Amino acid sequence: MILNRYERMIAKRYLLPTKGEGFIFVVAGFSIGAVALGVAALIIVMSVMNGFRAELFDKITGLNGHAIIQGYEGRLDDWEQIAETARKTPGVINATPLIEQPLMASANGRVEGVLVRGNTPEDIRTNPTLNANVKAGDLRAITPGSGQVAIGARLAEALGAYPGSEIQLISPEGRSTPVGTLPRIVTYTVGAVFEIGVYEYDNAFVIMPMRDAQDLLLLGDQVGMVEVQTSDPDKVDAIIAPLQSIVRGKGIIIDWRQMNSALFEALEVERVAMFVILCIIILVAAFNIASSLIMLVRAKTRDIAILRTMGATRRAMMRIFMTVGVTIGVVGIMVGALLGAIFLFFRQGVVNFVQLVTGQNLWDPSVRFLSELPSKTDPLEVTVIVLVALLLSSIATFFPARRAAATDPVQVLRYE
Known part of the structure; x- marks a missing residue:
């Protein structure tokens, strides 16, 4: 929208308050505030939702891979051949064996349900999600035959355990006796404590070398599943499709969408x-x-009529009032974007402050899955939000501007 010199001058004057127009200016200020709050709320909420998805995806797939080939009854025969075939499949980056089994853990007179995970020593040493979140101890101590395990931070709190503590893992798969099967109880030393940031993992996971997990669960050389990492998680269905024929009759393939679909x-x-x-x-x-x-147009009806008699066109009046309305919208959008950026930068501090003032735990990780409020701002979504706000502001401005342009100077100035 191109304005000439006098149109810019008039638009600027209408944007600033003059005597007797304070109420109109206050209403315009409320309009700017409302636009700012709407834009800020949209940017904050969409960024937090994106952060939730990104954090959950990174941490869930970081430990579970993009897909798993799971054997029937928790045992996968010929897993070496299946893993080798998976590695040769186009689009597959890596395929490693994995054991997962729910058991009970005991320490300091406390008992908790746990999920024992048996990983290869290489996977334990190189897994970026695990290694980046070690809070105490050293993952390098978790080696086959060492009798050491890594446990989640919240499980460590529940058991009162720390690096160097001993915990007992209780497996129902024990030895048979004349009076029945006795549970198998094996003592391990805590070698490391990690905090992934996903409540379910930090509250239950016990990670140990593959060989130790096989001995604990009496699996021999078998494993429970094969974890598959792909080059493109969004195309995981197409990438793992060739493996269906190999796995048929031995197990099933579940991708990350199915594991966490809900x-x-x-x-x-x-x-x-x-x-x-x-x-x-x-x-x-x-x-x-x-x-x-609308209030501004009514207040400036006489001015509009005089401008029309001096040669101002209807389009000039449209441009002037459209500029006023769009400027209010643009200022509101800019303020809203700034507010959104400030809130997201200090988001965890804001949450902690509100919790301190109210005395309520607003971020219970057992409900929210993650330990902290995440955020990931998508520039494309911010652009869409700005365009939507600008479009709505322009539409709202059009009708009052059209009313101003339709002002009949003869009717207004007839009795002047």
Whole structure:
């Protein structure tokens, strides 16, 4: 929208308060605030939702891979051949054996349910998700035959264990006696404590070398599953499709979407719903802009009539009032983007402050899955939010501007 010199001068004058127009300016200020709050809320909510998905995806697939080939009854025969075939499949980066078994753990007179994971020594040493979140101890101590394990931070708190403590793992697969099967109880030393940031992992995982897990569970040379890492998680279905014929009759293949389908689908539905709901805030702000412009047009009816008699065209009046309304919208968008950025930068501090003031735990990891409020801002989504806010502001501005352009100077100045 190109304005000439006098149009810019008039638009600037209408944007600033003059005597007797303080109320109109206050309404315009509320409009700017409403747009700012709507834009800020959208940016904050969408960034947090994206952060949730990204954090959960990275940590879940970092420990479980993009897909698993799971044997029937928890045992996978010929796993070496299956893993080798998977590694040769186009799009597969790596395939490693894995054992997972729910057991009981005991320490200091406390008993907790745990999920024992048997990984290869190489996987324990090189797994980036695990190695980046060690809080105490050393993963290098977790070697076959060492009798040492790594446990989650919240499990360590529940058992009162720390590096150097002893814990007992209780397996129902024990030796048979005349009075029945006796549980198998094996003592291990805690070699490391990790905190992934996902409550379920930190509260239950006990990680040990593959060989030790096989001995504990009496599996011999068998494993429970093969973990598969792919080059493109979004195309995991197509990548692992050739493995279906090899696994048939021995087990099933489950990708990361199936393992966490309810969680990720709920996040996606909530993300769309929040976008639509928060757009309503911007729509309300757009109505405020329209209200302030309508009041401005009514207050400036005589000025408009005089400008028309001096040669100003209807289009010039349209441009002037469209500029006023769009400027209010743009200022609100800029303020909202700044507020959103500030909130996201200090997001965890804000959460902690609110918890301190209210005395309520707003971020219970057992409910929220993650230990801290995540954030990941998508520039494309921010662009869409800005464009939506600008579009709604422009639409709300159009009708008052059209009313100003339709002013008949003869009717207004007839009795002047």
